[in-house]
Amino acid sequence: MSQSQDDVPDFQAFDQLSAERREQWLEQLFTLLRQESISHDGTGMDTCAVMVQQLLEQAGLQTRIFDEGQYPIVYGELIRDQQLPTVLFYGHYDVMPPDPLEEWHSDPFAPEIRNGKIYARGAGDNKGQFLAHIIAIQSCLELHGQLPINVKILIEGEEETGSRSLPIFVEQHRDLLQADLVYTSDGPQHVSGAPVVLLGVRGALAIKLTSHGAQWDNHSGNKGNIVPNPIWSLVHLLDSMRSRDGKILVDGFFDDVRAVSDAEAEALRQLPFELDDLARQVGYAALDMDGESYYRRLTMEPTLNIHGIHSGSTGKGIIPAKAEAYIDVRLVPDQHPQQVYDKLARHVQQHAPDIIIEQVMSVPPSRTPVDLDIIQTVIQTVTEAYPLAPVIQPGMGGTLPNYVWTDILKAPSVIVPYAPYDEANHSPNENTGVDDFLYGIRCTYHLLHRLAADTARTAV
Numbered sequence: 333m334s335q336s337q338d339d340v341p342d343f344q345a346f347d348q349l350s351a352e353r354r355e356q357w358l359e360q361l362f363t364l365l366r367q368e369s370i371s372h373d374g375t376g377m378d379t380c381a382v383m384v385q386q387l388l389e390q391a392g393l394q395t396r397i398f399d400e401g402q403y404p405i406v407y408g409e410l411i412r413d414q415q416l417p418t419v420l421f422y423g424h425y426d427v428m429p430p431d432p433l434e435e436w437h438s439d440p441f442a443p444e445i446r447n448g449k450i451y452a453r454g455a456g457d458n459k460g461q462f463l464a465h466i467i468a469i470q471s472c473l474e475l476h477g478q479l480p481i482n483v484k485i486l487i488e489g490e491e492e493t494g495s496r497s498l499p500i501f502v503e504q505h506r507d508l509l510q511a512d513l514v515y516t517s518d519g520p521q522h523v524s525g526a527p528v529v530l531l532g533v534r535g536a537l538a539i540k541l542t543s544h545g546a547q548w549d550n551h552s553g554n555k556g557n558i559v560p561n562p563i564w565s566l567v568h569l570l571d572s573m574r575s576r577d578g579k580i581l582v583d584g585f586f587d588d589v590r591a592v593s594d595a596e597a598e599a600l601r602q603l604p605f606e607l608d609d610l611a612r613q614v615g616y617a618a619l620d621m622d623g624e625s626y627y628r629r630l631t632m633e634p635t636l637n638i639h640g641i642h643s644g645s646t647g648k649g650i651i652p653a654k655a656e657a658y659i660d661v662r663l664v665p666d667q668h669p670q671q672v673y674d675k676l677a678r679h680v681q682q683h684a685p686d687i688i689i690e691q692v693m694s695v696p697p698s699r700t701p702v703d704l705d706i707i708q709t710v711i712q713t714v715t716e717a718y719p720l721a722p723v724i725q726p727g728m729g730g731t732l733p734n735y736v737w738t739d740i741l742k743a744p745s746v747i748v749p750y751a752p753y754d755e756a757n758h759s760p761n762e763n764t765g766v767d768d769f770l771y772g773i774r775c776t777y778h779l780l781h782r783l784a785a786d787t788a789r790t791a792v
């Protein structure tokens with residue numbers, strides 16, 4: 333077959349195969365989408381895991397099912413040569429419950445194409461995305477007889493319920509999963525239709541503060557000035573945590589925050605930003621910032637946010653017995669949830685020793701440097717595979733358990749979504765575009781060759 337100048341096969345052979353196989357690939361996706369796999373209540377989970385295993389087998393991978401957590405983890409690999417680079421693909425076969433059913437225009441488990449879009453629960457999140465990897469591997473074997481690199485693929489069934497078994501599994505199977513790159517396709521692309529290369533997520537730490545007064549609510553007249561009010565102690569504590577101009581006053585809170593590299597700062601400056609759009613999105617007109625500071629604050633800096641305060645009554649004259657505050661901290665590399673919790677606990681101990689602090693949940697942050705060679709290869713792959721140039725995001729504001737790859741497996745991790753921005757994941761009428769699905773296959777197919785070619789070049 334023809335080769336482009338730098339030893340990466342061009343897209344001709346693949347595009348021809350794609351045109352021939354289109355209906356067959358769509359039918360493979362439809363079969364998978366017809367199979368329910370709802371991790372919230374267990375519907376169809378085991379059957380779907382076996383179906384995914386069969387897809388991997390048919391693609392030519394060696395497979396195993398691990399039954400160590402709540403739902404099976406399906407694993408496949410094809411190791412050609414230990415000297416070659418290895419990519420680990422990650423995805424999930426469980427889907428969100430489809431309710432409210434009456435808002436769907438077609439049965440969530442009877443996929444249907446309307447206006448170039450495939451409607452079904454799991455079309456975007458995540459069956460239509462991980463299946464793209466499987467079909468790309470199969471296509472590569474069909475066109476070339478062998479893969480240019482080693483591939484591993486892990487498809488789990490607990491993502492929609494919090495991936496609780498995943499960190500334990502990765503910890504216990506580090507050797508099996510060892511890879512030069514972890515590649516995840518999940519979530520939506522940019523609203524402009526451009527592909528996205530995402531390199532990091534913020535972590536999260538949720539805490540609860542409880543302030544106690546008397547054993548029960550007391551009359552604010554009959555017992556006013558006699559019984560302490562726990563709301564005042566709580567308000568004073570919260571006030572001590574942050575200055576009026578927004579500076580977080582908890583000792584050592586910023587100690588481990590990783591500096592933003594030049595390459596990351598440059599990537600932030602390139603990201604699309606419209607102040608007016610942002611103001612409309614959030615429903616708050618008085619915003620004033622440029623794109624770089626927006627993305628810096630949103631993705632590279634931690635937050636200390638009060639997300640709820642509960643106590644007392646809106647109508648009764650009482651001195652409440654109890655007041656609670658709920659705080660969430662979004663963490664950035666290299667903040668560690670336990671260490672940040674310890675600092676908050678020390679602050680509470682110093683300022684309001686009677687107030688009880690508890691940890692509700694935590695997920696560590698994760699970020700892969702944008703200037704790593706292998707990430708540059710991914711960016712080039714996506715640039716070549718798609719008609720629009722990719723949006724490179726060094727981080728995002730929200731939280732995903734990406735730390736299992738960067739911290740436990742110690743591998744670079746990248747997210748390249750294959751679903752459209754309006755995939756309606758978790759909502760009625762979830763969908764992905766037929767073209768989005770086919771472009772995903774194209775991108776993964778190209779990635780296998782790009783990783784082989786670039787690694788060979790740097791080794792010379």
Ligand SMILES: [Zn+2]
Pocket residue numbers: 428457492757758
């Ligand atoms: Zn989801």
